[in-house]
Amino acid sequence: MTYDTIIRNGRWFDGSGAPSAIRDIGIRDGHVAAISADALDGTGCADVIDASGRWVLPGLIDIHTHYDVEVLGGPALSESLRHGVTTIMLGSCSLSTIYVNGEDAGDIFGRVEAIPRDFVISAVDQHKSWNSCAQYISALESRPLGPNVAAFIGHSDMRAATMGLDRSTRDDERPTRAELARMEAMLAEAIDAGMVGMSSQQLLFDKLDGEACRSRTLPSTYAKARELRRLKAQLRRSGLILQSGPDIENPLNLGSQLAQSLGLFRKKLKTSLLSAADVKANPYAVALLGPMARLVNRFGGDFRWQHLPVPFEVYADGIDLVIFEEFGAGAAALHLRDEVERNELMRDEAYRRQFRKQYESKLGIRVWHRDFYDAEIVECPDPAVAGKSFGQVGADRGGLHPVDAFLDLVLEHGRALRWRTTISNHRPEVLKKFAADPGVQMGFSDAGAHLRNMAFYNMGLRLLRHVRDADRAGKPFISIEQAVHRLTGELADWYRLDAGHLRVGDRADVVVIDPEHLDASLDAYAEEPVAQYGGLSRMVNRNDDTVQAVLVGGRTVFRNGQPSDLVGRTRTGSFLRAGRPVPALQADIADSEVLLDVR
Known part of the structure; x- marks a missing residue:
């Protein structure tokens, strides 16, 4: 033989x-x-x-990436391959490139996913030859794909292509009957073509790039209940999946996202929700995530949280980081594309007062813990500040408020100021609980996006290390076999993919x-530089x-x-x-x- x-x-x-x-x-x-x-x-x-x-x-399987742009011109996706990831998922967070044109794709992907807008436009305009999901899949299969690919169809993609980006991002606009019927037809075609489901978004600090609709939230966030019900009904009938991100500032929205999975008096809706994280800003919320999932599933739902099984460490060049989108002063700075205008804003004392007030506010739910003492400067033309926090720099400069120290350094050095902080998943004992929770899926790497901000291409390897180390220490929390299952077969089976197993015939x-x-x-x-993004240096992992x-x-x-x-x-x-x-x-x-x- x-x-x-x-x-x-x-x-x-x-x-x-x-x-x-x-x-x-x-x-x-x-x-x-x-x-x-x-x-x-x-x-x-x-x-x-x-x-x-x-x-x-x-x-390994990566269920949450934003490779939708990169796969067009660089289909090898070697940054995932080299870490043992052989299957990746496209179309997360309501974003896909199936129907939108290059200009709209640039506006939708550029700022939210921190991918240079001009390169998004160029990639879509240069490579797009499809007008349906079936044609899109054929186009991907004609390329030298490295890993296997599965995909959601993005709700923002469908909505922008149907209504136009401007109308799809206005509170006072609703899709006409014909437009809603067209979106339903798009979703039906996606289901027939083999997509795993639809992704949507209700999180309100994901903002558009470009000029025409700049700083509006994603099209999916403007959809009302009737539109969402009709699209979700198709997913229920087909047994496919809704991936969604809740509006974390609205408890009712989060509750409805959980409840929608229930199958009471109707078919259940398989739901994958962003995200289970041990956030520093709210160390107590984590205690509710697992029980909420278990409660929903006990009463007939089919619900999973997505979870990054490693510390969520992010880097930033100057003020260019998505966490600033979640409060007004930060979003105001990111709204300004022109560096001169942005610098003028950051010098303004009234703006600084607003920034300080929002930085210090303890009200509301947030992702970033807003602590500049917990933010380390890793590179700067001024070597005297490297290795220090912005809080320490403020103290060294005569007791400046940490916000003022941060803004001063951004004004002095712009994007040459590089710093980092860990937003969530910082407690190993909590990561162990998530790793063993059946209502939590291992995912959320965001591979292919936030090129200068984060690198979680090896998250599966890091989970295996965590499990192996605990086993060697005589304090196992799951077995190595269970950890492998969570990164492979469990995901493949839930998303109904021909992957994730290694048996005869597979x-x-x-x-x-x-x-x-x-x-x-x-x-x-x-x-490592990315050739198709003009040589932009991207954060990666090397193991x-x-x-x-x-x-x-x-x-x-x-x-x-x-x-x-x-x-x-x-x-x-x-x-x-x-x-x-x-x-x-x-x-x-x-x-x-x-x-x-x-x-």
């Missing part, structure tokens, strides 16, 4: 949470053809990977990990000693931190349609012999 690849003597995890075991894995025609406790015959096998002392897992999406290098290198800072090999559809895409010749040249990934098996890129194994020996 001949194999294309054999992975020898690795600790095999099948993605189901079942006990792991030392096995040889034989791959043929893109699928797992054999799993054996005995050595497989390597005669004629072109590639034998020695996985002794290594873990062999199903490829497609061979595989990652080989050296557990001895689940170490401090996972936290190291790194940057080349940790991930030994990555295979997509049975073909090696990374080995010891280096991409193979296939990456960016040949399509290895497939578009994953909800509830449907993926046709093999190579000959199918249906007529081939398989060997299963799980002694």
Whole structure:
């Protein structure tokens, strides 16, 4: 029996949470053809990977990315591949590029996701050849995709394309009957084409870029109950998923988002909500998240929180950071594109008073804890301030208020002032509770967005390290098998994707990990320029000693931190349609012999 690849003597995890075991894995025609406790015959096998002392897992799944723009011109998506992520989800937070034109896409993605607007416009205008979900999927499949791709259709995308960006972002405008019918037809076509569902947004500090509608919130946030009910009804009938972000300042909105999942007197609505986080601004709210999910699911719902299973550390260049959108003074600065005007505003004493007042206010729910003593300067032309907090700088400058110290440094150095803070997920004991909670999904990496602000491409590896370290310390909170399941099979099964498992007959999406290098290198800072964004330096992760090999559809895409010749040249990934098996890129194994020996 001949194999294309054999992975020898690795600790095999099948993605189901079942006990792991030392096995040889034989791959043929893109699928797992054999799993054996005995050595497989390597005669004629072109590639034998020695996985002794290594873990062999199903490829990891990233359920929340914003690669919608990058995938058009850079479909290899190698920053995810190199960390063992073999399946990514597009279309999060109501944003997709299926119907909008380049100009509107630039306005919708540019500021919210911190992707340079001009490059968004250029990418969409240059590559767009589709006018439907089916055509969009065909266009992606014509590209040299690195990982597998699945997608939501974005509500803001449908709404802007149907009503126009201006009308779709006005409180006094409603879609006409014909426009609402068109959005329903778009969603129906998306369901038929194999999308996993629809993403929407009610969070009110995601703002538009550009000039015409600048600083309005996303189109989805303007939708009223009737419009949302009709779209959600289609999702209920199809059994597909609504991904949404609640208006965190409105408890009624959050409650309705939870309640909508219930199946009382109607079909339940599978709902994935942003997000479960241990935010510093409200350390007590975290105690309610798990119980709320369990209560909804106990009464017939199918609800999941999305959760980033690592500390949510963010970086900023000057004042360019989305957290400032959540209060008036911060949003006012980000509203101004012209640097001269923005600097003039930041010098104004009345503006500074407003900023200080809102910074110090304890009222309302917020994401950022607003503590400039908990914000470290990491780079600055003035070396005297590097390594200090803005609060310390204020004290050094004669007792300046931290806000004034921050604004002064932004005025002095602009984007050359780089700083960081951790907003949430800072308590390891809380992360352990989330990791074990069945109402919480591992996700929310935001890969492909916030290029200068965050890098969570290796979040799966960091969760595995957390679990492995606790196990070694004799204080396990979940097993390694359960952790692998949470990052792979659990997600694939809930989203109904042909991925996430490593059994005989499954497609061979595989990652080989050296557990001895689940170490401090996972936290190291790194940057890499992005060619399609004009060479903009993006925050990334580099753990080349940790991930030994990555295979997509049975073909090696990374080995010891280096991409193979296939990456960016040949399509290895497939578009994953909800509830449907993926046709093999190579000959199918249906007529081939398989060997299963799980002694």
